[in-house]
Amino acid sequence: LRHFLGIEGLSRAQLLAIIHKAESFFDDKGQLINSPELEGCTVMNLFFEPSTRTRTTFEVAEKRLGANVLNIDIARSSTQKGESLRDTLWNLQAMTADIFVVRHSASGAAHFMATEVTPDIAIINGGDGWHAHPTQAMLDMLTIHREAPRPFEELTVAIIGDIKHSRVARSDIAALKILGVKEIRVIAPRTLLPKGIERYGVKVFENIDEGVVDCDVLMGLRIQNERIGSPLMAASNEYFKKYGITPERVAKAKPDALVMHPGPMNRGVEIASSVADGPQSVILKQVNNGIAVRMAVLSMAMQGQREYQALRSST
Ligand code: CP
Numbered sequence: 001l002r003h004f005l006g007i008e009g010l011s012r013a014q015l016l017a018i019i020h021k022a023e024s025f026f027d028d029k030g031q032l033i034n035s036p037e038l039e040g041c042t043v044m045n046l047f048f049e050p051s052t053r054t055r056t057t058f059e060v061a062e063k064r065l066g067a068n069v070l071n072i073d074i075a076r077s078s079t080q081k082g083e084s085l086r087d088t089l090w091n092l093q094a095m096t097a098d099i100f101v102v103r104h105s106a107s108g109a110a111h112f113m114a115t116e117v118t119p120d121i122a123i124i125n126g127g128d129g130w131h132a133h134p135t136q137a138m139l140d141m142l143t144i145h146r147e148a149p150r151p152f153e154e155l156t157v158a159i160i161g162d163i164k165h166s167r168v169a170r171s172d173i174a175a176l177k178i179l180g181v182k183e184i185r186v187i188a189p190r191t192l193l194p195k196g197i198e199r200y201g202v203k204v205f206e207n208i209d210e211g212v213v214d215c216d217v218l219m220g221l222r223i224q225n226e227r228i229g230s231p232l233m234a235a236s237n238e239y240f241k242k243y244g245i246t247p248e249r250v251a252k253a254k255p256d257a258l259v260m261h262p263g264p265m266n267r268g269v270e271i272a273s274s275v276a277d278g279p280q281s282v283i284l285k286q287v288n289n290g291i292a293v294r295m296a297v298l299s300m301a302m303q304g305q306r307e308y309q310a311l312r313s314s315t
Helices: 012-023 053-064 085-094 109-117 134-147 167-178 237-243 283-314
Strands: 042-047 068-072 099-104 122-128 156-160 183-187 203-205 217-220 258-260
Touching: 012 134, 012 167, 012 283, 042 053, 042 085, 053 068, 053 099, 053 122, 053 134, 053 283, 085 099, 085 109, 099 109, 099 283, 109 122, 122 134, 122 283, 134 167, 134 258, 134 283, 156 167, 167 183, 258 283
Parallel strands: 042 068, 042 099, 099 122, 156 183, 156 217, 183 203, 217 258
Antiparallel strands: none
């Protein structure tokens, strides 16, 4: 690895390597450890969109790895005076960075940086538009690997909610396919499904009560109102009645099914509070696993970056 832009194109062995590397950052009591693998390296976190979990867990991961960490305050940067993304990045590059972690509302922003603007810096995608959220997918895979009582090949995983506007759904489906789960289901009204979703090899259910039956994992998704022209159903009891993850619906899945959600959650819209906080929920474990996965991705990206820098200085 050097850039980490998406899940598509990675092999099963690469995904398992990230999972195993992430597991190495837990001690035998299940606590996260420090590992100064990025001492002397500089990581800049560039969040052009709001974030709680991704931004903070990247920062915690970077500090646990011993990196010099800079959080660029985009809201107070000269982008607000009209400076372009390209000029902003070139200026930050001139301040010497090894890795940029970037979140941006434009699909393809991380790829654009890695190929066109700052190819000499390792780019990690912290979520771009509707397109991809690869570290979220990997923390979801780590959570399933650590918490599910069966291996990936035996699992039926349902993703429930706004699939159409969700970068998490896209990256999760890609990762679940590469890891070879038995079945991937998507459960949503037609209006919240991308056209031609079936070609991704998923089973589509418009009826949640049918879709959750015998599932091993239920993943809820928020309605992405910021990506929909006009806010859709978010305040509606109707959506919760038709698609909310309720205790009755969880009871239709396997008795040991995991309940997951990438956050942020809208309680009472896509998930009942009693489910989000219930015994089958691993939602906060996902957040903790996010630190380990981000440590793994940062460590692997920096290894690639060191090799790239050595090659450049020798030519
Ligand atoms: N899951 C996720 O990306 O959350 P944040 O938007 O808070 O980073």
